[in-house]
Each structure stands twice: as structure tokens, then as C-alpha cells.
Amino acid sequence: MIALGCDHGGLELKKTIIEYLESKNIEYKDYGTYTDESCDYPVYGKAVANAIVNGECEKGILICGTGIGISIAANKVKGIRAALCHDVFSAKATREHNNSNILAMGARVIGPGLALEIVKAFLETEFSNDERHIRRINMIED
Ligand code: RB5
Numbered sequence: 001m002i003a004l005g006c007d008h009g010g011l012e013l014k015k016t017i018i019e020y021l022e023s024k025n026i027e028y029k030d031y032g033t034y035t036d037e038s039c040d041y042p043v044y045g046k047a048v049a050n051a052i053v054n055g056e057c058e059k060g061i062l063i064c065g066t067g068i069g070i071s072i073a074a075n076k077v078k079g080i081r082a083a084l085c086h087d088v089f090s091a092k093a094t095r096e097h098n099n100s101n102i103l104a105m106g107a108r109v110i111g112p113g114l115a116l117e118i119v120k121a122f123l124e125t126e127f128s129n130d131e132r133h134i135r136r137i138n139m140i141e142d
Helices: 008-023 041-053 068-075 088-098 112-124 131-141
Strands: 002-006 028-030 059-064 082-084 102-106
Touching: 002 008, 002 041, 008 028, 008 059, 008 102, 008 112, 041 059, 041 068, 041 102, 059 068, 059 112, 068 082, 068 102, 082 088, 088 112, 088 131, 102 112
Parallel strands: 002 028, 002 059, 059 102, 082 102
Antiparallel strands: none
8 A cells, every 4th residue: 555645736746646556556545635725745744654654554655846845754753764766766776775665756856757757666666675774774763
């Protein structure tokens, strides 16, 4: 189950991502926002982060204007590793090396075509399980 969240700046891109997930029969839960009315990104960043740490969802995707504020908010929740990615290489690498559980993107930074390639890389790449990466992740959590 994929948790989705965005602020008003990320709403249109979230809709594009929902279309993609539905076309692939990938299950998701949408934690808002649901309208283009101006709203506060920490609310949605934390809602998605909490859905992951409490086990409702395995991974999350967060979108705001830049992806910065919403990823900062999500990373305040213990157990969350939210990666702000605007290229495919980083999305793949952060899954392999950081076992990131949230992908954050900025809808005012990249277009929908690239965003979907990034989503695909993030969802399809497994954690390497290498000892050195596990050790480093544990050092973050401590
Ligand atoms: C909202 O205007 C904007 O600040 C927000 O979407 C995001 O870019 C914050 O980091």
C-alpha cells in the first residue's frame, strides 16, 4: 500500500501519480490535500509519515511545490527516511542505499513525465540489504 500526500502546490502532480498507480493496479491511500485551496504542507507530510510508521502503508510519495518543506516535515517522524529526488538515478540509489520509505518531489521543479519515471524507479527498486548500508541507516536512527 502506497501512502500519498501533497499540499496545494502538489495536487495536480498527485493526480497524475494516482492515474499511474491505478493503471498498474498498485494500491494507494490518499491522505490529502484534496483541493487546490492553500494549505500547510507539514499536515500532509506528517500524515503520510505516520501511516508508514504505524504500518498502514509500506511506502509513501509526498509532493509540494519544491518537495523540500514536505520532506523536512516527514523526516521529523522517527523511522522515516524521506528522499527528495528530482532524477531517476537518485530515486534508485536512495532505495538501494538508504532504504528510503518516502519519495518527495517538487511539482514546481520537474514535469509529470520525469516525475512518473522517478516514481517508477522508487517503487521498483529494492533495498540492497548490504551490511554497510544497514549499519549506516542504523546510525541515522540512533
Ligand atoms: C507553498 O507555496 C510552498 O511553500 C510549498 O509547496 C513548498 O514548496 C514548501 O516547501
